[in-house]
Amino acid sequence: TLRALIFDVDGTLAETEEAHRLAFNETFAAASLGWHWTVADYRRLLATTGGKERMRRHRDDIGAREPCDETIADLHQRKTIRYADILHGGGLTLRPGVQDLVAAARDGGLKLAVATTTSRPNVDALCRACWGLLSDQVFDVVAAGDEVSAKKPAPDVFLLALERLGLAASEAIAFEDSLNGLRSAKAAGLRVIVTPSIYTCGEDFSAADRLLPDLAALPAPDLLRLWT
Ligand code: XBP
Ligand code: MG
Numbered sequence: 001t002l003r004a005l006i007f008d009v010d011g012t013l014a015e016t017e018e019a020h021r022l023a024f025n026e027t028f029a030a031a032s033l034g035w036h037w038t039v040a041d042y043r044r045l046l047a048t049t050g051g052k053e054r055m056r057r058h059r060d061d062i063g064a065r066e067p068c069d070e071t072i073a074d075l076h077q078r079k080t081i082r083y084a085d086i087l088h089g090g091g092l093t094l095r096p097g098v099q100d101l102v103a104a105a106r107d108g109g110l111k112l113a114v115a116t117t118t119s120r121p122n123v124d125a126l127c128r129a130c131w132g133l134l135s136d137q138v139f140d141v142v143a144a145g146d147e148v149s150a151k152k153p154a155p156d157v158f159l160l161a162l163e164r165l166g167l168a169a170s171e172a173i174a175f176e177d178s179l180n181g182l183r184s185a186k187a188a189g190l191r192v193i194v195t196p197s198i199y200t201c202g203e204d205f206s207a208a209d210r211l212l213p214d215l216a217a218l219p220a221p222d223l224l225r226l227w228t
Contacts, residue, residue, distance in 0.1 A: 005105050011181075021042045088129065099131075145157060
């Protein structure tokens with residue numbers, strides 16, 4: 001039987017990537033780094049999951065030796081602070097159907113979890129901006145990218161979420177928006193419902209158990225069947 005829903009954050013709960021991109025670009029400008037990521041750049045760079053990993057990838061792509069990994073870690077901390085400020089400024093909304101599904105799952109006695117590449121402070125910022133709540137008031141379990149050694153598409157973060165839930169993969173469903181996320185959840189043995197987002201809409205989701213434009217398109221009978 002179904003006992004938990006495990007949600008990806010970026011692109012699945014909300015379209016956050018433009019806020020991430022802005023936070024990166026503001027951080028680069030403040031550091032006079034001379035870097036600026038356009039939408040096209042960012043679409044390509046998103047194949048590398050994780051902000052620090054993405055910055056290192058960009059540095060290597062342009063053949064630069066600087067900033068060093070230590071400076072990148074410092075820049076990324078500044079980026080996280082900017083991201084929280086941007087979300088605090090308002091304007092971010094949950095994707096269609098997310099609020100209702102989360103509320104229905106809670107009413108139905110399901111556990112709710114997060115398995116994300118991003119770090120915990122960014123999950124907190126999103127929950128505050130979209131629910132007006134702390135992340136542990138919305139989710140029973142938060143498994144974040146900075147807590148595992150291998151980020152998506154490795155299964156680690158979904159396995160960590162299952163371990164903290166105390167459940168087997170067969171007792172949960174994962175919700176994802178990207179191919180890296182789908183691969184990660186599938187490698188953890190989970191069933192996966194994919195709702196592509198603005199940056200992932202061209203990816204190959206043939207491995208998904210269900211492919212929907214958004215979670216408002218999850219039919220009510222299916223929704224009930226999910227946990228009966
Ligand atoms: C999201 C990401 C993250 C964010 C930035 O992937 O790849 O890197 O873009 O977050 P997913 P950080 O939705 O598959 O978890 O800068 O905090 O890493
Ligand atoms: Mg995502």
